Amino acid sequence: MGRGRQRGRSQRKHFKESRENVWKRPKSDAPDKPTWEPFLTDNPNFEEYYKEQGIVKAEEWDLFMEILRKPLPAAFRVNSNSQFCDEIISILENDFVKSLQAEAIEGGELEAIKPLPWYPKNLAWHSNFSRKEIRKNKILERFHEFLKLENEVGNMTRQEAVSMVPPLFLDVHPDHFVLDMCAAPGSKTFQLLEIIHGASEPGTLPNGMVVANDVDFQRSNLLIHQTKRMCTANLIVTNHEGQQFPGCRLKGLSEDMPINQLSFDRVLCDVPCSGDGTLRKAPDIWRKWNSGMGNGLHSLQVILAMRGLSLLKVGGKMIYSTCSMNPVEDEAVVAEILRRCGDSVELVDVSDKLPELIRRPGLKTWKVRDKGGWFTSYKDVPQNRRGGVIVSMFPSGKNLKDSTETTQENENGGVQDECKETENSVVDAIPDEPVVEVSDLPLERCMRIVPHDQNTGAFFIAVLHKVSPLPEFQEKPNPRKHSSKKNADSTEKSPAEEAVVSANTEPVEEEDANNEKDDDSLEPEKQTTQGETTITEEKEANPPSQAGGKRKVPMQGRWKGFDPVVFLKEETLIDSIKEFYGIKDESFPLKTPKDVQFPFTTTTMIIFHHPFTSSLQESFQSS
Numbered sequence: 001m002g003r004g005r006q007r008g009r010s011q012r013k014h015f016k017e018s019r020e021n022v023w024k025r026p027k028s029d030a031p032d033k034p035t036w037e038p039f040l041t042d043n044p045n046f047e048e049y050y051k052e053q054g055i056v057k058a059e060e061w062d063l064f065m066e067i068l069r070k071p072l073p074a075a076f077r078v079n080s081n082s083q084f085c086d087e088i089i090s091i092l093e094n095d096f097v098k099s100l101q102a103e104a105i106e107g108g109e110l111e112a113i114k115p116l117p118w119y120p121k122n123l124a125w126h127s128n129f130s131r132k133e134i135r136k137n138k139i140l141e142r143f144h145e146f147l148k149l150e151n152e153v154g155n156m157t158r159q160e161a162v163s164m165v166p167p168l169f170l171d172v173h174p175d176h177f178v179l180d181m182c183a184a185p186g187s188k189t190f191q192l193l194e195i196i197h198g199a200s201e202p203g204t205l206p207n208g209m210v211v212a213n214d215v216d217f218q219r220s221n222l223l224i225h226q227t228k229r230m231c232t233a234n235l236i237v238t239n240h241e242g243q244q245f246p247g248c249r250l251k252g253l254s255e256d257m258p259i260n261q262l263s264f265d266r267v268l269c270d271v272p273c274s275g276d277g278t279l280r281k282a283p284d285i286w287r288k289w290n291s292g293m294g295n296g297l298h299s300l301q302v303i304l305a306m307r308g309l310s311l312l313k314v315g316g317k318m319i320y321s322t323c324s325m326n327p328v329e330d331e332a333v334v335a336e337i338l339r340r341c342g343d344s345v346e347l348v349d350v351s352d353k354l355p356e357l358i359r360r361p362g363l364k365t366w367k368v369r370d371k372g373g374w375f376t377s378y379k380d381v382p383q384n385r386r387g388g389v390i391v392s393m394f395p396s397g398k399n400l401k402d403s404t405e406t407t408q409e410n411e412n413g414g415v416q417d418e419c420k421e422t423e424n425s426v427v428d429a430i431p432d433e434p435v436v437e438v439s440d441l442p443l444e445r446c447m448r449i450v451p452h453d454q455n456t457g458a459f460f461i462a463v464l465h466k467v468s469p470l471p472e473f474q475e476k477p478n479p480r481k482h483s484s485k486k487n488a489d490s491t492e493k494s495p496a497e498e499a500v501v502s503a504n505t506e507p508v509e510e511e512d513a514n515n516e517k518d519d520d521s522l523e524p525e526k527q528t529t530q531g532e533t534t535i536t537e538e539k540e541a542n543p544p545s546q547a548g549g550k551r552k553v554p555m556q557g558r559w560k561g562f563d564p565v566v567f568l569k570e571e572t573l574i575d576s577i578k579e580f581y582g583i584k585d586e587s588f589p590l591k592t593p594k595d596v597q598f599p600f601t602t603t604t605m606i607i608f609h610h611p612f613t614s615s616l617q618e619s620f621q622s623s
C-alpha cells in the first residue's frame with residue numbers, strides 16, 4: 001500500500017473523529033477526561049452585521065439565528081442518468097420512507113426522509129438524523145449504508161440542498177457548451193453533466209460538453225473524483241484562475257470549416273466566497289467570521305463574473321452564485337457587473353420558476369462595514385480605508401461626494417441633482433443625515449435563500465442573460481488589472497480576513513475528503529481532445545497568482561494530484577477483468593503487443609469502464 005493512501009486513511013479517520021465530536025458535550029461523569037468543546041455558535045460581529053443589513057425582518061431574527069445554530073439536515077440527489085434511477089427512487093419511496101414512517105408512528109419520534117418539493121421528479125431528498133440516531137436505528141443504519149454505496153458508484157450524490165439550486169436555473173440543454181468556472185469539488189458539475197447526458201441514447205455521446213475549471217489543483221482532485229463517477233467523455237477539467245481563463249479555439253471538423261473561437265452557451269460562476277451560508281455545516285466559521293472576509297473577496301468575484309460574461313455567447317446565460325448572505329459579495333457584485341456591461345447584459349426575472357422553492361428578492365440597499373465602522377456611501381470612507389473599501393461595494397457604485405461637489409459648484413442642486421444624473425441609483429439625502437443609497441437596478445430579481453425558509457443552508461443566485469456583445473474594453477481580461485495578486489482593490493487584509501482562505505470554498509462532503517494520491521505521473525496536456533473537436537489554448541494564461549488570499553497556486557508541469565487514469569500492470573488482474581466482462585481477445589485485444597509500451601494496454605482497460613465502449617473502441621482501435 002502506498003504512503004499516500006495510508007496517510008489518506010489516517011487523515012480521514014482523524015477528520016471523521018473530529019467531526020463526530022463537534023456537537024458532543026463533555027460528559028458530566030468524566031470531568032477530567034479531555035473532550036472537545038462544541039464550536040461556539042456565537043459571533044457578535046456577525047449578528048451586528050446582518051441585523052444592520054436587514055437581511056431578514058426584525059420579527060424573524062430569533063428564528064433566523066436559532067436555525068443557523070442547528071446542524072444541517074443531510075441532502076442527496078439521485079443521478080437522473082443512472083440506469084437504476086427509477087429503481088432507487090422506488091426503494092427510497094417504498095422501502096425506506098415507509099419503514100421509517102411505520103417506526104415513527106410506533107415510537108412517535110423519527111422523521112422520515114423526504115423529497116425536496118422544489119427539485120424536479122423527486123430526484124433530491126433530505127433527511128434529518130443525527131449520527132447517534134443512525135447508530136441506534138437499524139433502518140437508518142441500512143439507509144446510511146445504501147446512501148454510501150450508491151454515492152460511491154455514482155447513482156446518488158450527497159450535496160447540500162441549496163447548492164443544488166443554481167444548475168436548475170441555468171436552463172442547460174444537452175447540446176450546450178457549459179463552463180463551470182469555479183467547479184471544485186464538483187457537485188454542480190455533476191448536475192450539469194447529468195443534464196448534458198439527459199437526452200442521449202445509451203451508447204451515444206451528447207453534443208454538449210462541460211469545461212470544469214478550478215484554480216486549486218488539490219480541490220480539482222476532488223472534482224475529478226466526483227465527476228468520474230459519471231463515466232463521461234464530455235468533460236474537460238482545467239486548472240486556471242477563472243478571471244484569466246484563456247480564450248480557446250475550436251478546430252474545425254473539416255478543412256473547409258474555419259477555426260472558431262470557443263464561447264459558451266452557459267456559464268456557471270459559483271465564486272469563492274466568505275461561505276457564511278454554510279455555517280450550519282461548517283460551524284468553525286462562527287469563530288472566524290468578520291466583515292472583512294466579504295470585502296476582501298468582492299473584487300475577485302467581480303472579475304470572475306466579468307470573465308464569465310466575456311466567454312459567454314450572445315444569447316447565452318450565466319449564473320452568478322455564492323454560499324454567502326453578504327450583500328457585498330452578492331448584490332454589490334451583480335450591480336457592478338450590470339454597470340460595467342451596460343445594456344449588453346440583463347438580470348433575468350426567474351420568479352415564476354421552481355415556485356416551491358422559497359426565496360427572497362435581492363436587496364436594493366445595503367451598507368459596507370470595515371474596521372473603521374459602517375459606511376452608507378463611498379463619500380464617507382476616509383482615504384486610509386479606501387484600499388479595503390471600494391466604490392463598487394456600494395449600491396450606487398459611485399463616489400457621490402465627488403460628483404455632488406461638482407454639481408454644487410455648478411448650481412445648488414446638491415445630492416438630489418446628482419441623483420437625477422446617476423443612472424443606476426437613487427439617493428435619499430437630507431442635509432446632515434447619512435446618505436442612504438438605493439440601487440435602482442432590478443436587483444430584486446436576484447434571489448437569496450436563508451436557512452429558516454426551508455431548513456437549509458443559505459445561498460444567493462442571480463441569472464444573467466447576455467443580449468449583445470459586451471462593451472469592447474470589457475471583453476478581454478486585462479492581465480495587469482485582473483490578476484488577483486496585483487489587484488489593488490483587495491489588498492488590505494485583516495488577520496481574520498486571512499481566515500477566508502479556509503472559509504471561502506464550499507465545504508467538501510465528508511465522503512469526498514480523502515482522495516489523495518501523491519505518486520502520479522500523468523502529464524497535463526496543453527491540448528485536450530473531446531470527440532473530434534480539438535481545443536487549443538489561444539494563449540497561455542499569466543502565471544497563476546493567489547486568488548482570494550493565500551490560496552495555493554496550481555501545480556505546473558507534472559501532475560501531482562489524483563490520477564484519473566489507473567494503470568493496471570498485473571496480467572492476472574487484467575485476465576480476471578476480461579473474464580468478468582466476457583471480453584474476447586479478437587474483439588478487443590488486451591495483450592500487450594511486443595512493439596507497444598505497456599501503458600497502451602492498461603489505458604485500454606480504463607476505457608473499457610466507459611459506457612460508450614463501442615464507439616471509443618472503434619476510434620481507439622483505428623488509432
Ligand SMILES: C[S@@+](CC[C@H](N)C(=O)[O-])C[C@H]1O[C@@H](n2cnc3c(N)ncnc32)[C@H](O)[C@@H]1O
Binds near residue numbers: 184
Ligand atoms: C464555492 S466553491 C465552488 C463549489 C462548486 N461549484 C461545487 O458546486 O462543488 C469555490 C471554488 O472556487 C475556487 N476558486 C477560488 N478562486 C478561484 C479563481 N480565481 N479561479 C477559479 N476558481 C477559484 C476554489 O478553489 C473553490 O473550489
